[in-house]
Amino acid sequence: MxxxxxxxxxxxxxxxxxxxxxxxxxxxxxxxxxxxxxxxxxxxxxxxxxxxxxxxxxxxxxxxxxxxxxxxxxxxxxxxxxxxxxxxxxxxxxxxxxxxxxxxxxxxxxxxxxxxxxxxxxxxxxxxxxxxxxxxxxxxxxxxxxxxxxxxxxxxxIDAPPACWVVLAKPPINVSTAEVYGQLRASEIRRHPPTAQLVQAIAAQDYQGVCSRLGNVLEEVTLRLYPEVRQLKDCMERLGADGVLMSGSGPTVFGLVSKETKACAIYNGLRGFCKEVYAIRLLTAPMLAD
Known part of the structure; x- marks a missing residue:
């Protein structure tokens, strides 16, 4: 079997x-x-x-x-x-x-x-x-x-975010989660993501509201340790993604994009920057029901 x-x-x-x-x-x-x-x-x-x-x-x-x-x-x-x-x-x-x-x-x-x-x-x-x-x-x-x-x-x-395209790009480096958390000083974080507002925007299916409320406090550490990640994020923003963020402790950066044509354009633009680039969709259905 x-x-x-x-x-x-x-x-x-x-x-x-x-x-x-x-x-x-x-x-x-x-x-x-x-x-x-x-x-x-x-x-x-x-x-x-x-x-x-x-x-x-x-x-x-x-x-x-x-x-x-x-x-x-x-x-x-x-x-x-x-x-x-x-x-x-x-x-x-x-x-x-x-x-x-x-x-x-x-x-x-x-x-x-x-x-x-x-x-x-x-x-x-x-x-x-x-x-x-x-x-x-x-x-x-x-x-x-x-x-x-x-x-x-x-x-x-919680509710699934509004349906959209996601462009993922990983620079050719590996990041240690333990190292990033080890260098983070939680008591010194001055700007926290508006998580409650993000959840509200998701519930309202407010795509622009979701894009404007993305946030990751680990970015400050990873972007300082690995300039390639900052360059990749800047590049994705210049190419016109609606919302851009590093996922987890990095180094992958993702961009939310509402239109397939724009996602394809960003994908093609990033291919010259790094090899591991993907244009995919959000998965809205769970793997198992609670």
């Missing part, structure tokens, strides 16, 4: 850090949504009690360092599964890009193995397992659009 799962990328329409918690994590407030750029996973049950992963991408680990492997091991151990699984990962999402590719792969693995092994876990149980793997995994389990708080694991489903 084989199970197939799609693992879409996420973008942050808003990312705010409120303070550093006593447990070392940062208290965040984020609006996250998914886009139609996705990895695809094929899961096959095997009788031998082992986990095997393959991929066409030669640049990702295929062992315990891979989040999909960790997700498979976790759900196997918690549910007492004695059989194994072979996972083929067709990788399309850029790595270390601020797009939660690894987290989405882990979430897809949890969803898929819940079906493959007939475990009967609820959505909440899958999200609880996901929270042990990473802060973005619970959101990626369900997808859709959500307001995330805590360290990112507390989720409130």
């Amino acid at each position: 084989k199970i197939y799962e799609k693992a879409p990328a996420k973008i942050n329409l808003s990312l705010d850090v409120l303070y550093k918690r006593e447990d070392g994590f940062h208290e965040v407030e984020m609006v996250m949504t998914m886009v139609d750029l996705a990895d695809r996973l094929e899961m096959t049950a095997i009788p031998r009690d082992t986990i095997m992963i393959s991929s066409q991408a030669g640049y990702i680990p295929l062992d315990e360092k891979n989040l999909a492997f960790q997700a498979a091991r976790l759900i196997k151990e918690r549910c007492g599964v004695r059989e194994g699984v072979y996972i083929h990962l067709d990788k399309k999402i850029p790595v270390a890009a601020g797009l939660a590719g690894g987290s989405s792969d882990a979430a897809a693995t949890l969803r898929g193995l819940n079906r493959l092994w007939n475990l009967g876990l609820s959505v909440e149980e899958l999200k609880e397992l996901g929270a042990e793997l990473g802060s973005d995994v619970p959101f990626c389990v369900t997808g859709g659009t959500a307001l995330a708080t805590g360290r990112g694991e507390k989720l409130e489903r």
Whole structure:
């Protein structure tokens, strides 16, 4: 038996850090949504009690360092599964890009193995397992659009943003999330994103209101450490995107665009700046219903 799962990328329409918690994590407030750029996973049950992963991408680990492997091991151990699984990962999402590719792969693995092994876990149980793997995994389990708080694991489903095109561009560098958060001084943040107003604009399906309320406090750190990201953001703004923001800790920058012709023009303009450029749509439907 084989199970197939799609693992879409996420973008942050808003990312705010409120303070550093006593447990070392940062208290965040984020609006996250998914886009139609996705990895695809094929899961096959095997009788031998082992986990095997393959991929066409030669640049990702295929062992315990891979989040999909960790997700498979976790759900196997918690549910007492004695059989194994072979996972083929067709990788399309850029790595270390601020797009939660690894987290989405882990979430897809949890969803898929819940079906493959007939475990009967609820959505909440899958999200609880996901929270042990990473802060973005619970959101990626369900997808859709959500307001995330805590360290990112507390989720409130909200309306999908107005339908539009998204142009994603990743410069040829990798950014360490730990490094960016390590250099962030939460107490010194002077300008916080208007997250509540962004949520209101989404609810009203006010596209221009959404574009004008994008915000990410991590930009200040990443743009200082990696000038290429600032150049890319400036370039996308010059090319006429309606709203431009860095996703997560970067280095990927995205632009919201209302018209397909404009999205194609921006895509073509950015291709001379970096190789990894995508013109895609927002994904408005969730992966799983809460």
